[in-house]
Amino acid sequence: MLLVELDSTIVPFIASDPDNAEELLRFELEGNVPSGGVLLAGESLLVETDLGDAGEYELTLRVFDTEESMAELLVSLTVEATNLPPEIEGVEAFYNAIDGDLVEIVVAASDPDDDAIELLVEGGPEGSSLSEGVFSWQTGDSVGVYDLTFTVQEVENEENAASVSTQLEVLAAEGAIIRGLQAEGHQQSVTLSFDLEAPAERPVAIIVSIDDDVLEELTLIPGPGQSIQLDTSGYGLDDVTSYGILVSATVDTKNDFQVGAEIDNKAPEITDLPGALAIVKTGDRFPIQFSVIDNGQVGNARVIFEGPEASI
Numbered sequence: 001m002l003l004v005e006l007d008s009t010i011v012p013f014i015a016s017d018p019d020n021a022e023e024l025l026r027f028e029l030e031g032n033v034p035s036g037g038v039l040l041a042g043e044s045l046l047v048e049t050d051l052g053d054a055g056e057y058e059l060t061l062r063v064f065d066t067e068e069s070m071a072e073l074l075v076s077l078t079v080e081a082t083n084l085p086p087e088i089e090g091v092e093a094f095y096n097a098i099d100g101d102l103v104e105i106v107v108a109a110s111d112p113d114d115d116a117i118e119l120l121v122e123g124g125p126e127g128s129s130l131s132e133g134v135f136s137w138q139t140g141d142s143v144g145v146y147d148l149t150f151t152v153q154e155v156e157n158e159e160n161a162a163s164v165s166t167q168l169e170v171l172a173a174e175g176a177i178i179r180g181l182q183a184e185g186h187q188q189s190v191t192l193s194f195d196l197e198a199p200a201e202r203p204v205a206i207i208v209s210i211d212d213d214v215l216e217e218l219t220l221i222p223g224p225g226q227s228i229q230l231d232t233s234g235y236g237l238d239d240v241t242s243y244g245i246l247v248s249a250t251v252d253t254k255n256d257f258q259v260g261a262e263i264d265n266k267a268p269e270i271t272d273l274p275g276a277l278a279i280v281k282t283g284d285r286f287p288i289q290f291s292v293i294d295n296g297q298v299g300n301a302r303v304i305f306e307g308p309e310a311s312i
Helices: none
Strands: 002-004 008-012 026-031 038-040 044-048 055-064 070-080 087-089 094-098 102-106 108-110 117-122 129-131 134-138 144-154 161-171 177-184 189-197 204-210 213-220 223-231 242-251 253-262 269-271 291-293
Touching (some): 087 144, 087 161, 094 177, 108 117, 161 253, 189 242, 204 223
Parallel strands (some): 002 070
Antiparallel strands (some): 008 044, 144 161, 204 242
16 A cells, blocks of 8 residues: 555455354554554554655464454555655744835755755845845845845755745835834734834834724824834734734825734634534444535644533
8 A cells, every 4th residue: 555644544344253144353463564553443443654664564463252263354554655745934923124224135045855955036136145144135226116026946856945935125224214023923913013213313103004994093202112003903804814004104205114014813613513412333434524624824723522411
C-alpha cells in the first residue's frame, strides 16, 4: 500500500470465528508504526502519517478467540516523502517611505523540506536590489506607489513556489510625516503605534479610517511613541478579514499612510450535526459528520467525548 506523508487511509478487514460467530475476539497489533499512528477501529485499521514518516512499514494484526486460536493479517506500507512548498513570512501588506529614505524590507523565506530555494522580486524599481532576503532601495525623486511581488521557489522545481505581494508608497518630504506605523490586535480592538514628525513641531490633525469609514479624528503633538486605539468590533464579521487602515496626517498638506490588519470577529458555527441518539457496539467505527461555517480562519475542529451519564 502506497501513501504520501500527511496522508491517511483505512484498511478494512473481516474477523470472525467460524465455530461461534458471537464469540468475543481479541486483537493485537505489532510492527514499526508511522509516527502519525495506527488505530484499530472496529473492523478497520486507520493509518495516519506525518512529516518525516517516509519509509517502509510492516504491520501484523493478530486476532485471537477465547481458546487462543490465532489468525494473522500482514499489512505492508510504503510512505513517500511529500514535497511541501516553500514559505514566505515577514512581508507586510503596505509600506510607507519618505522620499530620500533608504527602504529595506526583510523577507523571511524557507523550505520545510530544506530544499534549495531562491528568492525573486517582481516590480522592483530601478536601483533596487534583493540580496540575502533583504530588499533595498535608496529613494530619491521617487514619489509614487510601487507594487512588489516576492516569490520563493525551489531551485530544482520552480513550479513549487509561494508568492506574496505588497505595496510601497513613497511620499514627498513635506507636511506631517508618520514613521514606523504598526497595527496590533486582530479582534475587538486594534492599536496603532507610530512616530510623528511635523514642521516646527506644529499640531497635526489625524483622521483614521477603514474603507472610508472614519474611526478616529484627533489632534496630536509631534513626537515618538504615539498610540491610537481603534474599536474594530464591526469588522471581520463576514468573509473579509484583511483590511487596510488609512491614517491621514495634515499640516498644511495631507499625507496618507497605510498599514494592513487582519481582523476576525466571526466565531465559527457548527451545523449539520446529527442530534439523534446513535447506538454502537464497543470497538465499532462510528463516523461523525458535521459542517463548520466560518470566514476561512478555522484552525481545527475537535470532537470531545463525555462519559455516559447515570440514569435512573
